Each structure stands twice: as C-alpha cells, then as structure tokens.
Amino acid sequence: MDAKRVFEEFLTKKNLRMTYQRQVILNLFLQEQRHLSPEELYDMVKVHDPSIGQATVYRTLKLLCEAGIAREVEFGDGVMRYEPEYGRAHHDHIICTDCGDKVEVYDPEIEALQEKMAEREGFRLTHHKMYLYGICKKCQKRRRR
Amino acid sequence: MDAKRVFEEFLTKKNLRMTYQRQVILNLFLQEQRHLSPEELYDMVKVHDPSIGQATVYRTLKLLCEAGIAREVEFGDGVMRYEPEYGRAHHDHIICTDCGDKVEVYDPEIEALQEKMAEREGFRLTHHKMYLYGICKKCQKRRRR
C-alpha cells in the first residue's frame, strides 16, 4: 500500500477529508526524499500553487506524522524538520558540526540495548531520538591543512 | 576545582568579567540539581533579586554551556533546558510521554557502539543527544485500570 493510500485511510478513520491541498503537499513531500522544514516545503508548494497557505503546510505535516507517513527530526538549529517515515527503515543521524552534512545510520545492537535499558527502568519504549554530532572525514582533512 | 572557579577561569581566558549577576545565577543554577528552563531559573533569580533581567539569565546560561558547566537538554516541548554538567557523569534520558517523568540513564555499551558507528562513517564524535520515550511503570499501571 502506498503512502497516499495510507493517508486516505487515516483521514477516513478520523473523519477528516482528503483535499486538493493535502494531496499537493503530500506529493511534494514524498517526492523530495530528504528532511524538509515546513518553510522549505512551503517554498516548493508555492511554486506549484501559490494560493496554498503556509499554515496548511504546517497542519498537513502534523497530520502526516500522526498517520505514520512522516517523522519529526530535530537537528538542534531551532527548526523542526520532517522526513518520510512510511515504508522506510528506521534510522538515526550523524551530523557534522562543521559543514552540516547528515548521514543516516542504524545499528541493531544499539536499538536492542536501548530496549534493554528502558526495560531496566520499568519503561515500555515507544520511540527515541538519537543524534550523534562530530566532524566528518572531509572537514577533518580541511582542518588539517 | 569547583564550578565557580572553572567559570572564573573561563571568563578570564575570554577577557570577560565575573559579575554580581553571574554569581547569583550560577549559584542558583547549581543549587537546583535538575534541568531548568531559562524561565524557571529566572523565576528563582527574581526571588533573590528582582532587579536582574531575564536576558541576563539567557546570556549567562549560554556562557555556562561554553564553560562546560551547563549542558543543553531538549525534551521536545519547545523549551530549552539546562542541567549541571561540570563534575557530573555523562548521562542520557528516558522520558515518560504520559506523566513527563524523566530518568537519567547511562549505558557504557551504547556509548561504545556509538563511537564505533561514527568511526565506521568517518566521523570524529564530539557529543550526542539521546532521548528514549516511553511509558513509565506507574503510568502503565494507571492505564490498565
């Protein structure tokens, strides 16, 4: 089942409606396979149809998260970002503090240990945020010069 | 060496000055051994001396971070929080999404795997943020009722 279909079912279940605006926003969001801030997405939406308002972009992104199609990502620059979640494998991020480059990473061992740790504390885990910060290879070289 | 001393040396090195306001803010910050938002800290400062402005609290917290005395913590409610860092062992957090309770956790195995993962990607790690979200024991029980 594709993301659009998932969204439609989610909306129906919640007695909400699929609208032209939501379709445009979803399409553009999925098309760009990277984390977008609401503002970046809004800029793309404006090109497509300048009559769509930015509040609608914000509202739709929230809905997409609820529907499990998008996921919030916070890299720590004070802007929320959203990335496709549905049909994608879970991953975390390493961020270069020099050039801002971001790499997706995944380590099943870490995930398992997180579960174990939560259990130890009596928590039933629902999700997590993990961001590693460092200097990427390129920037290490540049610094050495 | 105590935190106050560390802060003084940091300020001297940067050609900055230890002031009455910075002392008050540092003392109150250290006294309360938990994560505080600038606003919460400002409320405490006001009780002590209502003439101290909130911008100064914000500015001082930033300095304390630079000096390695405080650390920024983001639980995802849109408010930055600060907790004592100097002289404290590194730790991460598990947050209950029901009651907001926060538990400090630490797992050397996870830390080691993070290092390894970063190395694999060519990054030299400087720090990380890890927040686990779930339901704590109490809230699990409450829900069962």
Added chain:
DNA sequence: GCTGAGAATGAAAATCATTTTTATTATTAT
C-alpha cells in the same frame, strides 16, 4: 583611590518558527 576603555546590564523591542483566529469555501453523507 582614580580613570578610561571595554564589558555587562535591564528594559524594551525585535525575531522567528509555529499556532490560532476568523471569515469564507470546499467536501461529503444524506
């Protein structure tokens, strides 16, 4: 102890991302 240069301050205004309001328009079950 004074003095001058630069740092620090409080108060208010500015910023900036995000949310809410409001009047209007669109959607959908009947």
Added chain:
DNA sequence: ATAATAATAAAAATGATTTTCATTCTCAGC
C-alpha cells in the same frame, strides 16, 4: 441539492529567545 462539518487562506497572535541601546559596572594601569 442540501445541510453539516471540515478545511482553507490570510492575518494576527503567541511564545521562546535574541538583539538593541542607553546606562552602569568592572578592572587594569596609573
């Protein structure tokens, strides 16, 4: 078609944080 209700655009509001600016400290050098 027609209600009933959801969704929208645009603008205003919000709320945390930062900046501005005029004034007041702080401290090294006399």
